[in-house]
Amino acid sequence: MKAIEIKDLKFRYLGSKKPSISVPYFYVEEGESILITGKSGSGKSTLVQCINGIIPHIVNGKRSGEVYLFGEPVSGQRVPEISRIVGTLLQDPERQVINYKVEEEIAFAPENFNLPREEILEKIEESIRAVGIENLRGKETSHLSGGEIQRVALAAVLSMDPRILILDEPTSNIDPEGTRDIFQFLREEKGKRTILIVEHKVERVLPFVDRIVVVDEGEIVLDGRTDDLINEAHALMELGIEIPRHILLANQMGITSYDIDEVRETAKQRNMLPEKKVRIHGRGAVLSTDVKVEYREGFRLRLSTSFEEGTITAVMGRNGAGKSTFLKALIGFIDKDQALVESPINMGELFLANPDLQTRGKYIGYLPQSFDLMLINKTVEREMHYSSRVRKANGMEPLIKELMNLFTLDKFAREDPLTLSQGQRRRVAMGATIAGGVKVIMMDEPTSGQDYMHKENLGREITELKKRGYSFIIVTHDARFVYRFADKILVVDKGRLAMEGTPEEVFQNSEKFGIVPPSEYLLRYGNELLVE
């Protein structure tokens, strides 16, 4: 039976001239697992919102055609009614959890359906077991890690026992262990219900799906079995989809296996293994510090390290390990009433003992994860000039012009930064941070929720800036990004520096700290895991 059937669907957002999604015909059989992928803004989320009824019931626009769920048209049902059939897990775990306690959150949907108390209790138990969160019983949702909240949100969706489950970029904002748990769930659920998963992490999802659907510019441009992917790998790359390097190599070598060891062996025999990455080191410290943070609630961080000039250092580790705390302590973001903070900084001849924001901000730039919060000016141009204006710094014009050019911001100079796309806003925020004249830039999870193209662009930009002498300290969960662009990794675990070294050195033993080595690294070094 067809779980989902789409006929002549077109949807255009208000104010938009072009349809955001246009699907002449598409169907999903009951029990199928499908990966929907495509670059940011391609129309993936619009497609699933047409399926779960968000469009046309919550998001307005011009819609034609119809979506049928088990033969029933979506347009004839209210969203709460549709939710009896379709469960939806969203991207950001913290934004979708409403209740205070884990059990309250899971009970939210059954309570909405006015189920008897005994039945609600049963649903809570079943959902907790299905997702494996027995250890989270009785806990407060605000105290959970990103991965834990996402699993609670998943349990809350499962409490409705939906026949169709939509997971809309469920792992974008969580750490590798949380991601692994979500994918473990997918493995167990495969075939039990119809699953649509929207994801950029093609590499991780492939083993758990039957079909892959690629959306580009609002249209389904590829719909095939996962086995066909190998033949389409290069075409998919051109569409901005992150394809595992070993699949690309297999395609190039004309072999039909996804097995990384097999691909590696063949590549080794044919002398086609990827080049070793060049890591920069030995340039001397641009910043060294010995950070101590003691929160009133008990969490402690103690981390002593240094960063080299003109390098990219990635700070990795599980959610809650202390990575963001480390950055915030360095820049002076932690309030005195929150924690005891000592974060002396040595930058050559400069020694900064006092964690004063205004002083440190002169030498170190910080780009938060919610970078929109820094966009306070009416035009991009004013945003770029902000620091030089408020600091009354002269002679910054050439740098600002250079950055406007590097981040391709010239054409948006007169536009309001908050009206730009996510990628453009990120570039404005980054450019404006550097335009303050800083040489060390700290970025908190800049790869979170970004698609392959955005990450590649970010990598290229920071590599270019690195060549010009800038140093980057980047908190990220993205091992592939780190392998491709970072010179060094710091692994933070339980508030301590657990490992430090080049990506090649760290990925040898990083799994015990929740960091899964990327396939690109495994393809190059295999299971030998030797530092060359």
Place this chain on the structure above:
Amino acid sequence: MEMNYLLNELISWLIFLFGIAGPFYLILRAIGIRGFKEITSYEPHTTFFYRMNPLVKIVFSMTVMIAATITIWWIGAILTFAVLLTYLSLRNGGRKLYLGGLFAISTIIGTAWGYAPFATSATLSIAFPGYHPTILWTWPSYFSVMGYEPQLTLQALLYGLQISFRTAAIISSALLLVMTNTPSQILRSLHKFNIPDSIIFTLMVGMKSIPDIFGYLDESIKIQMMRGLGSSHSRLFKPVYMLIAGVSAIVPTIIHLLRGAKDIAISADTRGFRATKKRSYVDEIPITRLDYYALGMMGFIIAVAVISIFLGFGRTIPYVA
């Protein structure tokens, strides 16, 4: 002469700016965003306020509001202090009292300052029988464009202060509800009042978002400071720059919240919110003996308020229209 004129202008503007920035600065620096989050967030505990039915606490807030509104200002002041003292029974009671106290002070300063420059002689004559103004400061004449009275008097400040206790009493009691109940407990209680689910849900999301709002504002303000705002001026002006940063932070914070609000709405609607007219609850919150005691106490407060009115301690302060 010229010098005096300039000095008068300067001091007038300083009073104006610090009057607005003062309470804001007190919230940001003395209480801190973290502290503000603490007094607007639920933390589990077992003392009587946590065991009381949320509905009874809503009635308690309304009782305090009525008593503070219909009686003389010092009854409002006593209620404010009495409610604040009950904070000692909460989890981390001493700290809650400290933070709540500072918040009440900032409310009192803010409200008093909000009223004082605008209080007319006519209003003050009603508030203070035999009114003889004690002039503290004369504003530049063009301040009248902002609605300022020509002079700031001691009576105007006292008048503002008296009004402020009404606000402070209401806010202090409302915070008790927020600090001792989860949003879903309040949802359950309000549902029994047959209040429409959409209104309850809005309140619930609001309660959940309040701590986030201050977190985002804090981050945006800190980023502006980090980028150099106010760094080329004396530290004396920091409160003013904090205010400027706070105002600038409003738009990005609202946009950030709105982006999140859409997700919350989708999260609720795709989980059957308003699927049926009735809603069941996994945990019923009963009315216990403790709630009856509390209701008795509220009856006592209302009785005291009524007796006070008969004794001539009714609403002696007129409100500025």
